Amino acid sequence: MRYNGNLLCPCNSGKKYKKCCKRVHDGLVDVKNALELMVSRYSAYAVGRCEYIIQTTHKSNEQFMHNVNVWFDEIEEFSSNTSFKQLIILDYSEKEQEAFVTFQAKLHQNGNDFSLTEQSRFIKEDEKWYYQQAEIFEEI
Numbered sequence: 001m002r003y004n005g006n007l008l009c010p011c012n013s014g015k016k017y018k019k020c021c022k023r024v025h026d027g028l029v030d031v032k033n034a035l036e037l038m039v040s041r042y043s044a045y046a047v048g049r050c051e052y053i054i055q056t057t058h059k060s061n062e063q064f065m066h067n068v069n070v071w072f073d074e075i076e077e078f079s080s081n082t083s084f085k086q087l088i089i090l091d092y093s094e095k096e097q098e099a100f101v102t103f104q105a106k107l108h109q110n111g112n113d114f115s116l117t118e119q120s121r122f123i124k125e126d127e128k129w130y131y132q133q134a135e136i137f138e139e140i
């Protein structure tokens with residue numbers, strides 16, 4: 001799946017994708033904090049940049065224990081079967097090496113609207129933020 005860079009960015013910034021999260025996905029700019037990383041990962045799911053999801057996940061995440069190729073296919077399938085309608089940041093806290101972002105993602109899949117609420121844990125390693133795992137996960 002190729003997402004048109006002239007379309008609005010899925011992160012709801014109001015900017016075109018090519019002027020927003022695509023620059024992060026392409027490695028042209030770095031995220032400044034864990035919150036920006038979370039937003040860029042949401043967009044990556046929305047546009048199907050599976051490699052970005054994997055690159056920004058910390059090696060201690062349980063997905064890395066299994067087969068990365070299978071994981072890639074799972075991300076791709078989720079991404080292509082799901083419409084990403086809205087991202088709402090509910091809470092954000094950051095310390096030096098650790099951050100938490102609580103968010104709600106409004107999604108659409110197989111004719112149904114649903115939402116995911118998650119508190120994600122991020123950790124910083126070698127000056128880079130990584131998604132580590134979901135602490136709380138709820139599907140409504």
Ligand SMILES: [Zn+2]
Pocket residue numbers: 009010011012013017020021022043
């Ligand atoms: Zn964006």
